[in-house]
Amino acid sequence: MRPQLVIVGAGPRGTGLLERIAANAPELYADTGLDIHLVDPHPPGGGRIWRQEQSPLLWMNSHAEDVTMFTDESVAMDGPVREGPTLHEWAGLDGGTFADRQLQGRYLRHVYERALAELPEGIAVHHHARRALRVSGPREGRQQVWLADRPRPLLADLVILALGHLDAELDDEQAALASYAREHGLTHLPPDFTADSDLSALKAGEPVLVRGFGLAFVDLMVLLTEGRGGRYAGDTYVPSGREPVLYVGSRRGVPYHSKIGYDWTGDRPPLPRFFGPAEVETLLARPEGFDFRRDVRPLVEKELGFAHYHRLFTAHPGRTAMAWADFEDRYATAAGPAETRALVAAAVPDPADRLDLTALDHPLEGVRHTSHEAFQEGLRGYIENDLIRRHDASHSADLGVFLGLLSVYGQIVRLGDVGPWWHGFFSHLASGPPGPRLRQMLALSRAGLLRFVGAGMTVTAAGGVFRAAGSTVPGFSVEARALVEARLPEPTVGRARDSLLRELHADGATETPEGLLRVDPRDGRVLDAAGRPHPRRFALGPYTDARTPGAFTRPRTGGPAFRQNDATARAALRLLGTSLEREPTR
DSSP: OOOEEEEEOOSHHHHHHHHHHHHHHHHHOOSSOEEEEEEOSSOTTTTTTTOSSSOTTOBOSSOGGGOBOSOOTTSOOSSOOOOOOOHHHHHTOOTTOOOBHHHHHHHHHHHHHHHHHHSOTTEEEEEEOSOEEEEEOOTTSOEEEEETTOSSOEEESEEEEOOOSOOBOOOHHHHHHHHHHHHHTOEEEOSOOGGGSOOTTSOTTOEEEEEOOSHHHHHHHHHHTGGGTOEEETTEEEOOSOOOEEEEEOSSOSOOOOOOOSOOOSOOOOSOSSSSHHHHHHHHTOTTOOOIIIIIHHHHHHHHHHHHHHHHHHHOGGGOSSOHHHHHHHHHHOOSHHHHHHHHHHHOOSGGGSOOHHHHHOTTTTOOOSSHHHHHHHHHHHHHHHHHHHTOGGGTHHHHHHHHHHHHHHHHTTTOOOOHHHHHHHHHHHSOOOHHHHHHHHHHHHTTSEEEEESSOEEEEETTEEEEEOSSSTTOEEEESEEEEOSOOOOOSTTBSSHHHHHHHHTTBOBOTTSOBOBOTTTOEEEBTTOOEEEEEEEOSTTBTTOOSSSSBOTTSOOHHHHHHHHHHHHHHHHHTSOOOOOOOO
16 A cells, blocks of 8 residues: 655645655655655646746746755755756856746746656656645544545645645735725725736726735736836836826835845855854743844844945955954954944944944835925935945945845744744845836836835725825825735735635644744644644645745755755655555545
C-alpha cells in the first residue's frame, strides 16, 4: 500500500516544496513508492497569482536576475543544494529587466516540470484541479481531504497546506462601506488580487477614491490607464479618454520606495551581526516570552544601522570622519540609542548620510501643505528625489540597508508572529515598484489623472457618496461614487473566505493575535492550543506566523523560504518512511 501525501496549493510555494521533495527523497525515502496529490484549481507552477492567463501589462516587482526558485550554497538547510537558472538566465533576458507575469508563470511551470522529472522512480504526482474544502481525520490516523465536486475524500498519510494569498471576508469597516454602497448605488471594490477585480464599474472621467499606495495600487493604475488604451510618450502620458481620475492615499501617503537601480560592488556587510541565530534562540528561550517593540525592534534597528554604516564607511570613506574599525567598535558597545546618535553625529558629518528609520517609515509625519495643488507638487518632488537616489550608486548605503532587511527577515521568521509593523516597514523599503512605474505615476499626476490625498487617509460615507481626507492638507476632502481598497486581503484565519482554514481552526488549530495560523517554526507543523505540533498536518505560506518576504528569493541571500521548504520536505519524507498507520487506499 503506497503512502499518500496531499499538498494543497500548486503555486510557487507548492512548487518549491515539490522541488525539495525531489532533492531530499534519494537520501530520506526508501523505494516504497509514494503518491503526491497536488490540489489547486489553477495550473501547477504559477498557481492563481502567477498564472499565465493575465494581462501582459502587469510586471513582476523584481529584476529578472533577482528571481530564482532554486537553492544555492547560501541557504542554511540540511538538504542538498540543487542549483538552477534564475528567471533571466532561463528566459535569456537582460538581468535588469522587469519581466511580465505571464513570463514568470512560464518560468514557474518550467520549475514544476523539472521537479517532476527529478523525482525518484516510484514517486508519482497527481494534479487535482479542484478546491480543497476541509481536512478531517483523527490526530494520529489518516487524514481526509475533501475536494469540491468530489463525493469521496482523498486519503492522506500527511497533508501540507501550501496556500498563497486567499480571499477574505470583509472587516467591520469594509462591510459597512460595502453596505452603504449597495444602498446608494455606489461602487465599492474590497481588497483583492487586482488582476481578478472587475474594474468595469470605474467610469471614464469620474473620480475614484483609492485607499492603498502599494503594489496593488500600481496594478490598478496600469489596468485603468494603459489597460484602457492610454500610452506614454517619454515622460508624458497620452490619455485615451477612457480613464477615471484616481485619488490615492494611505497611512503613509506615499508610494513604496523605488527598486534600487544599480548593482552591488565591493565587500558586503558581514550579516547577521547583531541579530542572528544566537539572539533568536535567546528570545525564544525566555519563559516569559518577548515583546517585539522592547526586545526585537532595537536589534532590528541596530542591524540595519550596521549594514548602512558598513557600506558608507567602506564605499564612501570621504564622507566619514572616523576610521571604520573605530566606529564599529564604538557602535557595537554603544549603551543605547542616545549614545549611538552621538557617535553617528561625530562620525558622519552630513545628516543626509545618517540612517533615520523613523523618517523613512513616516516621510510625511508633521508635513502640512496649504493647498491640494501645493501637495501635488510636493509629492511629485518626493517621488522624483526617491528615483534619483535609488538609481545613484553614491547612495549605496541604501543597498546596504536592503541587504540588512533581507538578513533581518531571515531571523524574524524564526520568531513567529511579530505583529504588523515589521512586514509593512519591510515592504515600504524593500518591496517597492520598479522605477519606471514611479515615473509613470509622475506622468499621470502631471496629466491630472492621478491625485494624491496624503497621509492618514480616512474614508467616510455620507450624503450618498464616499469622502476621503488626509492629514497632509488640512481641510481638504474629495467626494466620489467609487472606492477601491487597493491591497490584498489580510491573510487571517478567522476571516478567510476559504473554508479550509476555517475548518482547520475549528478542528483545534490556533491563531496568533494578528490572526495568523500558528506553526512550528522548525518544520511548519500546525500547532494546537497547547502548542503541540500536529503529527500529520503542515502549513507554509503568508497566512502562517512563519511567513517569508515575497514569493521568490534573490540568489545567494540565504532565502528563508528555501530553508522552510527544505525542513518541511525532510520532515514529511521521514514521517512517510516510517510505519504510519494507514488505511486501504480508496
